[in-house]
Amino acid sequence: MERHNLLYRLYDEFDAETLREYQSLVDLFPPVDSRVALEHWEDAGEELERLKREIREALPAGATFAEVAAYADREAAFTALDLHARYDRAVNALVLDVDETLRSAGGTDNEIPRETLHMLTELHDAGVPVVICTGQTLENVKGFMIQGLGNEIVHSGNFSIVYESGNGVFTPGHGSHTKRLLYEDLDEPVRGTFDAVRSRVLPDAPENVRRGCHLQGNEFNVTLKPNFETGGADAEVVIDDGLVHLIGLLGEVIVDRVSDGLDVGDIDLAARGAAWARAHYAAADPEIGEVIEATAVDDPAEAGEIPEPVAALFDRIDVGYYHADAAEITSLELDKVAGVEAALDVLDVRDPFLLVMGDSKSDLRVMEWVAEHEAGIAAAPEHASADVLSHVLDRDELVFARGQSATMLRTVYVLNLLARVE
Template sequence: MERYDLLYRLYEEFDTETLREYQFFVDLFPPVDSRVALEHWEEASDELDQRKTAIREAFPAGTTFAEIAAYANREIAFTSLDLLNRYGRAVNALVLDVDETLRSAGGTDNEIPRETLYLLTEFHERGVPIVICTGQTLENVKGFMIQGLGNELVHSGTLSIVYEAGNGVFTPGHGSRTKQLLYEDLGDEIRSVFESVRTRVLSEAPEAVRRGCHLQGNEFNVTLKPNFETGSSDAETVIDRGLVHLLDLLGAAVVDVRSERDGADDVDPEIGGQWARTHYGHLDPEISEVLEAAGEMSDRDVEAIPDHVRELFELIDVGYYHADAAEISSLELNKVEGITAALDVLGIDDPFVLVMGDSKSDLRMMRWAEANGTGLSAAPEHASRDVLSHVMDTDGLTFKAGQSAEMLRTIYVLNLLARLE
């Protein structure tokens, strides 16, 4: 019988909704030091086992179908089967952004939900490595991952942390390869550009930007964040102004570094800023829209930018996140480089990953997965416009804020179904 027919039968003949409620209770509310609570948990566990046994006895490969019923509703199960039919293989690693993906300031009080953490431990138990990709520092990420998943899992040798958006990779349990500092391979010119921008970004900012923003990032990621509620009109205004300021600083730093290298006469910093506005406005429609709305779009021809300046621009990314952030980062240090380094340490030679993220830095991971046939992508519904566009154009895997567990359930069931091959 076709697997689709078996799934139809499963959800028609059995009360899978009640079964999932029992599974949820048993998984997430283990018995505490109370006799009454223990008795209640044991009763639920017995009832869960009876319901699963009925499914096990009714189906070939009944154990797998019992697990599917326990973790997925009808929609998730059929989505999982569609994905398996499309790609023909199981996911062998999870690549996960944290902020506004696994957790959401608006939906989960900025905590990774208990259900999400539990499902990650289930993937771990089934031998699926986890790669956490984030712009945060290693110390922050390591701390809350140990708190959420436990010290044993984090140090199991099957979890890797790509931190500071690709500055480094931390994979405990791998000897000399445990910590890789990817920034050590960057050239002196890139270092000089970022040093120049970082030291000047607030001190030389227009007053509205200086008062309305604070600085985040690291040596190779300079990010302006608003001192207002993300998404508000005040945040939009100050980030738009901050973007123009960053472009001007970047252009000035690039022409200064290249002029020094070539022994050429100094170029007017204002011209460097114009070149930066032209180059990045040409690359990114959102940046172009901001510049046009502010009356700051350069009228210079993109083809007129000197090659030696364009070459350095092409190693540096400018990111704009509406009413949230404006940043510059090194394209040689990004999440894709971090992922490939992490997968190499984890020994995954033929990756097929789930990429979950919400921002443009995550979009690079998604495009890498699609271009190389190495995975599929999912995003929260509030993700950036470009991320949502990519996800909807590929597999349409979206989830509501704070509901990352739903997507993990989809992949968990995909992997269960793949065992039936």
């Protein structure tokens, strides 16, 4: 109750909004090579210190509440306090998706906003490990994180990248554990299937897919990306066609690998494998089913007729569909949860209470794992998938606007500040 009373006093008695504006100016707009800019920045710093001093001198634990006012508006501060009252824990690691979460093509020119990068730096400097958890390749993620956060943070030993949706984990500064190739632990039927699909996916593709897509440079996953602007009409058409091709090829490869164990009579086994794959993945994901149905495939199959050896391999391989963005296959044994667990092990986070931020089905699995183990909280952008939003709204209602990922990071920063107050 004392914290609530102090927060009411903080936002009722002090000019927290002006304080926060000065903090943002000092943090985000450092002085450039200009005497006028330098003087303006120095004046802002002096005014910021004056406003903080007023709070420090007036309130119990005033230094902490001055920092609260500097980084959160009233709504965010009370949200943070409610989270602490509910869980009685500070967040001790961040697990963060990148695309359409930390950054958004619709609102931030596909760059991580400066404010988000700054809050990541503040949390990292406060001792909170950062785990970037993404479907992208390691080299791509490592490059833009070094560019955004700096080499010192990325190589601090308290920063990890779970890449390709959990197939590998990169945690610089940890010797032999720096890079863990989790996909190497998969058995030959799965690894061999991925190798065969990768070698055939473009050479065997219809002409529009072969010309309109490229393979993302993954170590393990097989991901088709459009040669057109992501989200555009051309990308939508070619990714939909690419998805149907990828699923059909996966079926062909799998029946070829298990053909000795099949008793299906005199049929075109490759064509039947493609039909079985379409039936299996359409039943597993309604969105994929809609794409397959729209292609008017003339050799339908029923999921219930798939032979057990074929279905067993289908059950180990996931197909991902990202509208007008990508089509891919991944291992269900190596999802983002597996990658996060490996990253936390390397970072020595033994009793995790995580902030998980994401927008897609792969992120939802991490959120559900966290909920099941009472190991943190989940947040999502307002444009996240329906299943993700449903989960987040049912838990703590931590939904933020497009391009405003820093808002959630500020809330967690304040949650950790308030956790210090006796």
